[in-house]
Amino acid sequence: xxxxxxxxxxxxxxxxxxxxxxxxxxxxxxxxxxxxxxxxxxxxxxxxxxxxxxxxxxxxxxxxxxxxxxxxxxxxxxxxxxxxxxxxxxxxxxxxxxxxxxxxxxxxxxxxxxxxxxxxxxxxxxxxxxxxxxxxxxxxxxxxxxxxxxxxxxxxxxxxxxxxxxxxxxxxxxxxxx
Numbered sequence: 001x002x003x004x005x006x007x008x009x010x011x012x013x014x015x016x017x018x019x020x021x022x023x024x025x026x027x028x029x030x031x032x033x034x035x036x037x038x039x040x041x042x043x044x045x046x047x048x049x050x051x052x053x054x055x056x057x058x059x060x061x062x063x064x065x066x067x068x069x070x071x072x073x074x075x076x077x078x079x080x081x082x083x084x085x086x087x088x089x090x091x092x093x094x095x096x097x098x099x100x101x102x103x104x105x106x107x108x109x110x111x112x113x114x115x116x117x118x119x120x121x122x123x124x125x126x127x128x129x130x131x132x133x134x135x136x137x138x139x140x141x142x143x144x145x146x147x148x149x150x151x152x153x154x155x156x157x158x159x160x161x162x163x164x165x166x167x168x169x170x171x172x173x174x175x176x177x178x
Contacts, residue, residue, distance in 0.1 A: 007073060012063075012072075017177070019063065019098065022055060026053065029045050029052060033049055034046070036112070042115065054106070054116065057099065057106075064099075076169050078169070079169075094153070094156065097148060097149050106123075107134060111129065111131060111137060111138075113129035160172045
């Protein structure tokens, strides 16, 4: 179950690319759904956004558990220490956002009294409807998603492409399916 010296395990790769696909779908739902205001009904797109947020949270839990119990491959030879450090920082920030953003969304749906129904089952509210002091969660959820998550994902992608096309090393290949 240990990674090879040249790449990540198949499970790590599958979880990585599953998160990528879920995030792409999630952003499509988020950008095409109606603006959520005081009396916005839960439409299909809003419900899909809620459902995919919970799925992303569940997959992130599995992915973090896998990451904590399975070593990553050693860094590529010849990489400057600052690149290794910055890669670790960006990866752990992305992990944090995969938890924080869906939880803030769930709290905000609870605050608004909007049910989150998955596969016919309504998930519990995390806080009571209109609980004092929680109205900010929707704004922070949106800001973290639209700016911080996209910036870090963009940085991650640009770094992978830089390694592949400029440095011609194996950093990107380590996470690609074989």
